[in-house]
Amino acid sequence: MKLNYRVVIFALSIIFGLFFSAPSLFQMQDGKKITLGLDLQGGLHMLLGVKTEEAVKSRIKSIAASIKHFSERKDILIDSLHFDENEITFTLLDKDDAKTVQTFLHEIEGAVVVVVDEKISLSLTNEEIAETEKQAISQAIETIRNRLDQFGLTEPVVARQGEEKILVQLAGIKSADEEQRARELISRAAKLELMAVDEDRAARVHTMSESDAAAYGDVILEDAANPEIKHLVHEIPILDGGMLTDAHVGFDQNNRPLINFSLNAEGAEIFGDFTGKNVGKRLAVVLDGKVYSAPVINERIGGGSGQISGSYSVMEAKDLAIALRSGSLLAPIYLMEKRSVGPSLGADSIKASMIALIGGFILVIVFMIAYYRVAGIIANIALIANLFIILAVMSLFGATLTLPGMAGIVLTVGMAVDANVIISERIRELIHEGVSTHRAIEEGYSNAMRAILDANITTLIAAVVLYAYGTGAIKGFAITISIGILASMITAILGTHGIYQMLEKRIQKSKNNLLWFGIKG
Incomplete structure (x- = not known):
């Protein structure tokens, strides 16, 4: 027997498979492991709705804040700046500024500007409103997914369901505390606003x-620590969380947790300008409609950073920082349906899947040995190696195994052995024609290669499409099929070919084709 590069690569792939699949197979404490999906280990299933009309109102409010900042920066005098759910109105005090203001307003995407004398109104087109509502759902999906990723859950399912619903599946959520924490993190708007206190009427x-309050352009907000305390702030914020770039947990001098946040360049400029012009006045830090602090501005604050202090635990502060980092929700979400999936379902599913996998595996092994003899044993070695490689790759990347994913592994067993069946039949045909063993092996692989590649590539393309456009369990199925196909190219083609080349002289010397290939003659 003589080693060749194909056998070396095959041996290395088996070692790789055994080493990286061991933590998952034996549930070792060290090493990366495959995590089980919702259908296998239980968890939380939720269907969420999105209040898209609130996204339009939020967009109007944001535009109003931009108009206010633009007028202050350009020293343009405006009066009676007011907004409702559909429209922004204000009065221009100096006609000479009309052109500058209108140029700025017309640059706002989807805006309809109406000018009557000095009074200007702005609203959104129906198309822009529809697009804003659509974007609110897409943004909610992305934001929820980002929050859950930072929360530490492995591959949560977050997908659109119908037009305005969001499906969320969280595997591994078992206790009521975990469920409550996840729900709060998902549903929290995390809308940060810095708002000026109306000092003239605050008392x-x-x-x-x-x-x-609305008559003065103000709004009354509760204090986060004590709902009995009220704050009167200007309705249009100085800036909002859309300009936030980072948020992380810190501690004050009394070792109490707080949130340190940073703003982008535009936010830092607005923050610096406002604090510079309002020394001695108060600035309210508002989160989700509640005032967390309202410190007095002692000097201009540059650098675009600030703090949110409050009476919360370290865990609550961490979750709040996650929500702020991942971005605020453009529109509130609400729970439409909730279902807890028990681990007993997972145990039953795993048992049924394992029976199917082991049963199918044993039947394939028995058939291959009975029909192809030693060639069948070689094919079985490749098949076993293929399974270890699939588990190893999934473990290495911390992939989530779902029930469809297990079905993908079962299907891969059949696909992996199929390549060796085609190769073995080609070799048998050539031996039956009387060609030498060396030529039968080389031409058998050469002739079978096109059919194998065509079948594997087309299946791989289908798997890529399933992964790109599928969600959750479909992605799991696509991943296992893709890994199985790529692994079979190493094991069923490269590996077995190398084994035949290594054993070629022994095969020729024995002249027992029945033993080696299950064919007489």
């Missing part, structure tokens, strides 16, 4: 109604 806040 009257407890005697004012919402309508009284």
Whole structure:
């Protein structure tokens, strides 16, 4: 027997498969392991709705804030800046600024600007409203996925369901505390706003109604620590969380957790300009409609950074930082359906899948040995190696195994052995024609290669399409099929070919084709 490069590569692939699949097979504490999906280990299944109309209102409010900042930066005098769910209105005090203001407004995408004398109104087109609502759903999906990734859950399923619904599946959520924490993280708007306190009327806040405050362009907000405390702030924020670039947990001098946040260049400029012009006044840090702090501005604050302090635990602070980093939701979400999947379902599913996998595997092995003799044993070695490589690759990347994924592995067993069946039949045909063993092996692989490549490439293309356009369990199926196809190219083609080349002289010397290939003559 003589080693060749094909056998060396095959041996290395087996060692790779055994080494990296061991932590998953034996549930070792060290090493990367395959995680089980919702259908195998249980977890949380939720269907969420999105209040898309709130996204339009938020867009209008953001435009109003931009108009206010633009007028202050350009020293343009405006009055009665007001907005509602559909429209922004304000009065221009100097006609000479009309051209500058209108140029700025017309640059806003999807805006309809109407000018009557000095009064200017802005609204959004129906197309822009529809696009904003559509974007709110897409953004919610991406934001929720980012939050759950940072939360530490492996491959959560977050996908659009219909037009305005979001499907969320979280594997491994078992306790009520874990479920509550995940739900709060998903649903939290995490809308950060820096808002100016109305110093002229703040003392009257407890005697004012919402309508009284609205008449002055203000809004009354609760204090996060004590709902009895009210704050009167200007309705249009100085800036919002859309300009936030980072948020992380820190600690104050009393070792209490707080959130340190940073703003982008535009936010830092607005923040610096406002604090510079409002020394001695208060700036409210508002999160999800509640005032967390309202410190007095002692000097201009440059650098674009700030803090959110409050009475929360370290875990709550971490979750809040995750929500802020991943971005605020453009529109609130609400729970439409919730279902807890118990681990017993997972155990039953695993048992049934393992029976199918082991049963199919044993039947294939028995058939190959009975029909192809030693050639069947060689094919079986390749098949076993193929399974270890699939598990190793999935473990290495921390992939999630779902029930369809297990079905993909079962299907891969048949596909992997199929290549060796084609090769063995080609070799048998050539031996039956009387050609030498060396020529039968080389031409057998050469003749079978086109059919094998065609079948594998077309299946791989289908798997790539499934992964690109599928969600959740479909992606799991596509991943296992793809890994199995690529592994079979190493084991069923390269590996077995190398074994035949290594054993070629022994095969020729024995002249027992029945023993080696299951064919007489």
